[in-house]
Amino acid sequence: MAAPSPTTTHHRLLLPASTTHRSAALAPSALRLPIRARTAHGARICAAAAPAASTASPPSSAAVAVEGKPTVLVAEKLGAAGLALLREFANVDCSYGLSPEELRAKISLCDALIVRSGTKVGRDVFEASGGRLRVVGRAGVGIDNVDLAAATEHGCLVVNAPTANTVAAAEHGIALLCGMARNIAQADASLKAGKWARNKYVGVSLVGKTLAILGFGKVGSEVARRAKGLGMHVIAHDPYASADRARAIGVELVSMEEAMTTADFISLHMPLTPATNKMLNDEAFAKMKKGVRIINVARGGVIDEDALVRALDAGIVAQAALDVFTKEPPAADSKLVLHENVTVTPHLGASTVEAQEGVAIEIAEAVTGALKGELAASAVNAPMVPAEVLSELAPFVVLAEKLGRLAVQLVAGGGGIKSVKVTYASARAPDDLDTRLLRAMITKGVIESISDVFVNLVNADFTAKQRGIRISEERILMDGSPETPLDYIQVQIANVESKFPSAISESGEITVEGKVKDGVPHLTKVGAFEVDVSMEGSLILCRQVDQPGMIGSVGSVLGEENVNVSFMSVGRIAPRKRAVMAIGVDEQPSKATLTKIGEIPAIEEFVFLKL
Numbered sequence: 001m002a003a004p005s006p007t008t009t010h011h012r013l014l015l016p017a018s019t020t021h022r023s024a025a026l027a028p029s030a031l032r033l034p035i036r037a038r039t040a041h042g043a044r045i046c047a048a049a050a051p052a053a054s055t056a057s058p059p060s061s062a063a064v065a066v067e068g069k070p071t072v073l074v075a076e077k078l079g080a081a082g083l084a085l086l087r088e089f090a091n092v093d094c095s096y097g098l099s100p101e102e103l104r105a106k107i108s109l110c111d112a113l114i115v116r117s118g119t120k121v122g123r124d125v126f127e128a129s130g131g132r133l134r135v136v137g138r139a140g141v142g143i144d145n146v147d148l149a150a151a152t153e154h155g156c157l158v159v160n161a162p163t164a165n166t167v168a169a170a171e172h173g174i175a176l177l178c179g180m181a182r183n184i185a186q187a188d189a190s191l192k193a194g195k196w197a198r199n200k201y202v203g204v205s206l207v208g209k210t211l212a213i214l215g216f217g218k219v220g221s222e223v224a225r226r227a228k229g230l231g232m233h234v235i236a237h238d239p240y241a242s243a244d245r246a247r248a249i250g251v252e253l254v255s256m257e258e259a260m261t262t263a264d265f266i267s268l269h270m271p272l273t274p275a276t277n278k279m280l281n282d283e284a285f286a287k288m289k290k291g292v293r294i295i296n297v298a299r300g301g302v303i304d305e306d307a308l309v310r311a312l313d314a315g316i317v318a319q320a321a322l323d324v325f326t327k328e329p330p331a332a333d334s335k336l337v338l339h340e341n342v343t344v345t346p347h348l349g350a351s352t353v354e355a356q357e358g359v360a361i362e363i364a365e366a367v368t369g370a371l372k373g374e375l376a377a378s379a380v381n382a383p384m385v386p387a388e389v390l391s392e393l394a395p396f397v398v399l400a401e402k403l404g405r406l407a408v409q410l411v412a413g414g415g416g417i418k419s420v421k422v423t424y425a426s427a428r429a430p431d432d433l434d435t436r437l438l439r440a441m442i443t444k445g446v447i448e449s450i451s452d453v454f455v456n457l458v459n460a461d462f463t464a465k466q467r468g469i470r471i472s473e474e475r476i477l478m479d480g481s482p483e484t485p486l487d488y489i490q491v492q493i494a495n496v497e498s499k500f501p502s503a504i505s506e507s508g509e510i511t512v513e514g515k516v517k518d519g520v521p522h523l524t525k526v527g528a529f530e531v532d533v534s535m536e537g538s539l540i541l542c543r544q545v546d547q548p549g550m551i552g553s554v555g556s557v558l559g560e561e562n563v564n565v566s567f568m569s570v571g572r573i574a575p576r577k578r579a580v581m582a583i584g585v586d587e588q589p590s591k592a593t594l595t596k597i598g599e600i601p602a603i604e605e606f607v608f609l610k611l
């Protein structure tokens with residue numbers, strides 16, 4: 001029998017560069033998420049080689065880049081405390097005000113990018129990064145300036161800083177509300193222009209008026225609390241908010257219709273999404289009470305700005321106070337900005353000293369954590385797996401990837417895989433076992449073995465779908481203690497031929513099964529044959545006639561080439577019939593040695609696999 005050529009894999013590290021040894025996969029560091037790719041830290045980092053930043057930039061702080069450290073490009077102003085945190089871990093290149101071309105040119109030298117709302121991180125940026133960019137940190141809440149789909153497709157994690165600027169944005173909303181009601185900005189400008197126009201700037205009172213909050217999230221609820229303190233009647237519309245939470249603040253959740261028709265003031269606090277884009281349009285303004293006043297510290301795009309100008313001109317909207325615009329900065333001749341009944345600020349909602357320090361720390365922690373391979377609590381394009389779940393699943397994560405890699409190496413030809421079925425056997429109730437990470441790792445094991453695509457938790461599902469591979473999951477409820485999350489994991493690949501036909505189960509799929517024993521992943525089943533080998537190093541699977549001396553024959557062929565056998569296990573259907581022998585080896589045997597094994601008369605088929 002001709003020896004099969006050793007199967008090569010494209011395994012890339014899941015682990016930080018400091019834990020590159022294979023056995024480290026079982027160390028606590030293995031808990032770290034497979035976010036980072038291609039260990040960019042091996043790559044040469046030289047900010048000086050990057051194109052010069054625009055003249056608006058401060059001197060590059062990564063001028064003395066340390067080799068082996070990741071590079072973080074900070075493209076917009078970030079608080080000092082955040083920069084200090086970043087510098088402890090990475091080469092930090094502060095290049096503010098880059099043009100899109102400059103950003104594209106620089107990005108292939110960066111492992112992470114930090115932006116605020118002023119930098120568009122589109123598909124072009126991910127494409128230009130050449131796969132090196134692993135994390136985009138949005139130093140703020142709104143992520144509408146980041147192409148999340150493109151980030152996901154490129155396996156790039158996007159994290160934001162969701163909490164640190166909440167109060168600042170709410171305070172700015174209240175400032176705009178009060179300032180608008182009392183014409184503060186207009187009166188200030190008028191007095192400075194030498195006028196004393198007391199009659200012109202008579203305001204309206206807030207007490208007893210109805211404020212409708214659209215988007216009752218973090219900022220919306222903080223605005224509500226403060227508005228209640230001003231004696232306003234506060235209602236809110238948010239299809240996803242809990243009525244209990246609203247009630248606790250003394251706010252009634254209402255329909256969009258009711259909010260539109262009853263409010264004296266409307267304050268916007270929803271994210272910009274396809275669903276909220278131009279939510280306030282001609283139709284919405286037509287429903288509003290004549291003389292309504294609008295505050296927007298959310299995103300300009302949630303208002304149809306031309307429709308707002310029409311509503312202002314028609315007197316439907318008495319006044320508007322706007323911090324955000326569809327296009328920022330807006331055109332110098334913007335009718336909306338120049339409208340006498342409109343008060344504007346240049347996107348200052350998050351701009352307090354305190355909020356910016358907080359945001360900088362929040363995003364620096366999220367980005368460095370992600371670069372270290374940890375799951376970020378503020379990830380916006382990856383499923384969140386709580387730390388305790390991650391900790392107990394750690395050895396199963398390793399097992400899952402190895403089973404995926406093993407199963408795919410058993411496929412004759414490697415391509416043409418359409419369906420992978422994963423079975424999790426556990427004593428836990430289905431809703432008590434989070435399998436997303438395991439599924440991602442099996443996908444990684446399968447796809448990285450047959451392609452050059454890098455797979456991580458961010459892009460696993462997308463990559464499988466893109467390659468037309470359906471990953472289905474099934475649960476088997478076992479008797480026993482739910483203490484251990486899983487008894488075994490089985491991976492099956494259907495409708496393919498195998499280069500080791502004994503791996504095909506009775507139901508016709510390539511089947512491998514594994515368990516974790518003492519924290520170490522073990523292969524426990526191949527096809528219908530039960531084996532038990534630790535999944536380390538490489539593996540030779542032989543199917544032979546069950547007869548004395550087989551272990552010795554194979555062992556001595558390996559011994560002749562000084563290949564160390566780490567484990568050996570024989571699974572058989574019945575004595576003296578067929579058996580499958582699984583042999584773990586520390587070194588890769590040469591082709592000649594594999595040929596010799598194939599020539600042992602009782603050996604009917606065999607395969608060499610990398611784990």
Ligand SMILES: NC(=O)c1ccc[n+]([C@@H]2O[C@H](COP(=O)([O-])OP(=O)(O)OC[C@H]3O[C@@H](n4cnc5c(N)ncnc54)[C@H](O)[C@@H]3O)[C@@H](O)[C@H]2O)c1
Nearest residue numbers: 142169215216217218219238240269270271297298349350
């Ligand atoms: N001007 C600024 O500087 C500034 C500062 C912070 C936040 N923001 C903006 O404010 C937005 C809200 O921030 P947050 O921290 O409160 O976010 P959040 O996620 O806590 O709240 C957003 C709320 O909007 C709701 N929502 C979604 N779709 C909706 C719809 N169609 N109608 C009504 N409500 C809807 C969500 O259910 C959620 O409760 C951000 O997305 C950001 O764009 C602006």
Ligand SMILES: O=C(O)[C@H](O)COP(=O)(O)O
Nearest residue numbers: 116117139140141142350
């Ligand atoms: O979404 C946000 O967090 C705010 O709009 C703040 O944006 P900024 O970071 O550009 O000030």
